[in-house]
Amino acid sequence: MPSVVSKQYSDDVSLLVLLLDTNPLFWSTTSITFSQFLSHVLAFLNAVLGLNQLNQVVVIATGYSSCDYIYDSSLTSNHGNLESNGTGMPALFGSLLKKLEDFVTKDEELSREEVSEDRIPSCLLSGSLSMALCYIQRVFRSGHLHPQPRILCLQGSPDGPEQYVAVMNSIFSAQRLMVPIDSCYIGVQNSAFLQQASYITGGVHHTPKQLDGLFQYLTTIFATDLHSRSFVQLPKPIGVDFRASCFCHKKTIDMGYICSVCLSIFCEHHKKCSTCGSVFGQSKLDDASSVSDKKRKAPST
Amino acid sequence: MSNQRKRSNAEREEDDDEDAEGIGEWERAYVDDRSWEELQEDESGLLRPIDNSAIYHAQYRRRLRMLSAAAAGTRIQKGLIRYLYIVIDFSRAAAEMDFRPSRMAIMAKHVEAFIREFFDQNPLSQIGLVSIKNGVAHTLTDLGGSPETHIKALMGKLEALGDSSLQNALELVHEHLNQVPSYGHREVLILYSALCTCDPGDIMETIQKCKKSKLRCSVIGLSAEMFICKHLCQETGGLYSVAVDEVHLKDLLLEHAPPPPAIAEFAIANLIKMGFPQRAAEGSMAICSCHKEVKIGAGYMCPRCKARVCDLPTECTICGLTLVSSPHLARSYHHLFPIAPFDEVPALSSLNDNRRKLGKSCFGCQQSLIGAGNKPGPCVTCRKCKHYFCLDCDIYIHESLHNCPGCESIHRPKSVSLMEE
Numbered sequence: 001m002p003s004v005v006s007k008q009y010s011d012d013v014s015l016l017v018l019l020l021d022t023n024p025l026f027w028s029t030t031s032i033t034f035s036q037f038l039s040h041v042l043a044f045l046n047a048v049l050g051l052n053q054l055n056q057v058v059v060i061a062t063g064y065s066s067c068d069y070i071y072d073s074s075l076t077s078n079h080g081n082l083e084s085n086g087t088g089m090p091a092l093f094g095s096l097l098k099k100l101e102d103f104v105t106k107d108e109e110l111s112r113e114e115v116s117e118d119r120i121p122s123c124l125l126s127g128s129l130s131m132a133l134c135y136i137q138r139v140f141r142s143g144h145l146h147p148q149p150r151i152l153c154l155q156g157s158p159d160g161p162e163q164y165v166a167v168m169n170s171i172f173s174a175q176r177l178m179v180p181i182d183s184c185y186i187g188v189q190n191s192a193f194l195q196q197a198s199y200i201t202g203g204v205h206h207t208p209k210q211l212d213g214l215f216q217y218l219t220t221i222f223a224t225d226l227h228s229r230s231f232v233q234l235p236k237p238i239g240v241d242f243r244a245s246c247f248c249h250k251k252t253i254d255m256g257y258i259c260s261v262c263l264s265i266f267c268e269h270h271k272k273c274s275t276c277g278s279v280f281g282q283s284k285l286d287d288a289s290s291v292s293d294k295k296r297k298a299p300s301t
Numbered sequence: 302m303s304n305q306r307k308r309s310n311a312e313r314e315e316d317d318d319e320d321a322e323g324i325g326e327w328e329r330a331y332v333d334d335r336s337w338e339e340l341q342e343d344e345s346g347l348l349r350p351i352d353n354s355a356i357y358h359a360q361y362r363r364r365l366r367m368l369s370a371a372a373a374g375t376r377i378q379k380g381l382i383r384y385l386y387i388v389i390d391f392s393r394a395a396a397e398m399d400f401r402p403s404r405m406a407i408m409a410k411h412v413e414a415f416i417r418e419f420f421d422q423n424p425l426s427q428i429g430l431v432s433i434k435n436g437v438a439h440t441l442t443d444l445g446g447s448p449e450t451h452i453k454a455l456m457g458k459l460e461a462l463g464d465s466s467l468q469n470a471l472e473l474v475h476e477h478l479n480q481v482p483s484y485g486h487r488e489v490l491i492l493y494s495a496l497c498t499c500d501p502g503d504i505m506e507t508i509q510k511c512k513k514s515k516l517r518c519s520v521i522g523l524s525a526e527m528f529i530c531k532h533l534c535q536e537t538g539g540l541y542s543v544a545v546d547e548v549h550l551k552d553l554l555l556e557h558a559p560p561p562p563a564i565a566e567f568a569i570a571n572l573i574k575m576g577f578p579q580r581a582a583e584g585s586m587a588i589c590s591c592h593k594e595v596k597i598g599a600g601y602m603c604p605r606c607k608a609r610v611c612d613l614p615t616e617c618t619i620c621g622l623t624l625v626s627s628p629h630l631a632r633s634y635h636h637l638f639p640i641a642p643f644d645e646v647p648a649l650s651s652l653n654d655n656r657r658k659l660g661k662s663c664f665g666c667q668q669s670l671i672g673a674g675n676k677p678g679p680c681v682t683c684r685k686c687k688h689y690f691c692l693d694c695d696i697y698i699h700e701s702l703h704n705c706p707g708c709e710s711i712h713r714p715k716s717v718s719l720m721e722e
Contacts, residue, residue: 172628260485
């Protein structure tokens with residue numbers, strides 16, 4: 001993988017990939033409405049674009065049943081969106097809002113067949129993380145001059161345990177590409193995935209207490225580019241819990257047993273691994289050698 | 302330019318020396334870099350631009366085809382807990398200069414990169430280093446999980462002397478690997494530059510001994526193919542390859558980093574007791590058991606004996622418990638749940654409805670898939686989610702990311718369990 005440090009045209013030019021949570025089942029339960037939230041986010045995006053002329057912003061929506069690209073500031077079709085109603089204000093985010101609306105409608109159609117549960121279901125974080133990393137990889141391929149990429153996850157839905165492997169794969173790939181994953185969690189419970197993501201990749205994780213002031217949290221914590229972060233005091237990670245949970249009871253354990261074949265974690269000694277089916281402690285070689293001895297004897301007699 | 306100016310300013314003797322050697326300093330830069338040999342001409346004699354990306358992609362597809370042919374579609378077990386010994390031949394032949402600056406320096410450089418990559422892909426495994434000098438095999442480092450220790454020992458003394466003895470190396474490695482627990486996969490990787498081996502006994506016996514102890518020996522040769530190396534690899538089930546140049550050597554070495562397909566009888570499945578330590582509280586003071594110094598703050602506490610360790614993964618020096626964190630285990634999960642290779646889309650296929658709807662741009666990076674002149678460019682498609690991806694995303698997804706963005710962007714109902722992916 002190419003190293004990041006050698007390819008930059010200025011220290012503080014950044015590419016921000018924003019992963020926006022649009023899970024309607026989460027937004028129906030919050031104190032702040034989605035449109036208020038969006039106004040904070042759009043002001044924040046404007047602030048990022050204003051920090052440096054060469055900054056780029058890409059927005060990917062993380063829905064309940066699908067993920068898609070919503071906005072890319074480097075596409076020229078977004079710049080010439082001057083509404084001819086005489087006010088002279090360029091509708092920079094006109095296309096963003098329109099695409100977001102289309103996406104949410106399509107997402108809702110796809111999720112109509114799903115059964116609702118008492119717990120808020122998760123959004124497709126692994127999908128949008130993978131798409132963001134593919135986009136960043138394309139930026140790296142484009143040559144020597146490119147902005148420094150980072151990912152910002154704005155999420156409120158809880159973690160989906162079925163996405164664990166995919167999210168961890170994305171985190172390790174981001175770590176190798178040296179792309180920090182920042183995360184701003186606005187939900188109720190804690191998100192272990194986002195905490196681990198930010199810790200492993202060297203990003204910032206924060207849970208804002210008051211959602212009315214979301215714009216202030218975003219601009220003071222998440223707007224700084226990577227080079228300037230060494231001069232700014234950002235929230236430090238406290239108590240990231242890296243303990244594993246056992247596969248049988250899903251409780252967090254301090255000490256456990258690992259299957260040597262498939263690396264499943266168990267809290268107590270079992271005879272057989274429930275994931276890969278290997279029987280523990282039995283030497284297959286003994287069985288195999290006795291069978292082959294019998295076979296060898298038969299033709300000679 | 303400055304070199305030539307220096308030459309004219311310097312004494313006349315220097316000029317004579319340069320002429321006596323036959324090549325000037327500026328020419329030395331081109332001795333290995335023969336980039337003019339890669340140019341191609343088309344039918345009318347004009348230079349054809351070299352399409353590197355297509356060549357790269359073709360290489361990658363060939364590699365993937367070989368791997369999937371070996372796996373034959375079934376989920377092959379992989380040896381995830383590996384105990385690997387790297388044997389480096391520091392005999393007289395390692396001082397040869399056909400690899401610039403010398404075989405020894407290149408081997409050391411690439412083994413360092415290999416060690417880092419190995420621990421990145423196999424966090425629960427251990428490496429040991431052995432060197433062959435003067436016909437005797439020496440243990441440079443014992444089996445351990447910290448890359449820094451191995452790299453420091455390797456770079457410590459780089460000198461090439463004497464003969465090379467394959468049998469002595471195998472005997473030493475065999476002795477060490479016999480003490481390893483039975484659930485681990487035992488592997489040996491030999492970097493051999495000599496063209497002969499001076500052994501004190503019958504090497505065939507040693508090879509049979511290694512085979513019986515289930516050691517998987519692979520050899521990477523730097524000079525020419527040798528029968529004894531080929532025989533060793535065939536008997537023990539390893540890979541034998543000979544490097545033609547530096548880039549090829551790096552590729553061959555890195556092929557050994559991902560876990561090889563495991564032969565089920567070689568390692569007994571076992572439950573290994575491991576600890577998941579928590580981070581020590583900020584500001585707590587303790588004497589760490591690895592450096593024997595007082596440390597404040599960052600560190601981990603062994604859950605069994607409460608000793609403090611600095612880094613994970615490691616073995617607690619006091620009670621011997623293996624200490625890991627859950628991301629270390631998660632690093633190996635992509636070996637267990639690999640994604641299927643994407644299918645190539647024939648370039649001349651007519652723009653059918655599906656392609657027209659989804660195939661305008663790559664689903665992962667939004668790059669346009671329409672080539673020159675509005676014709677559909679080369680792309681690949683995922684069998685499960687039917688999305689289209691460009692060639693570069695294909696390589697990135699299969700080599701580094703291990704997730705298909707299309708499949709991850711579809712909501713799956715709760716009934717589908719993790720194992721059915």
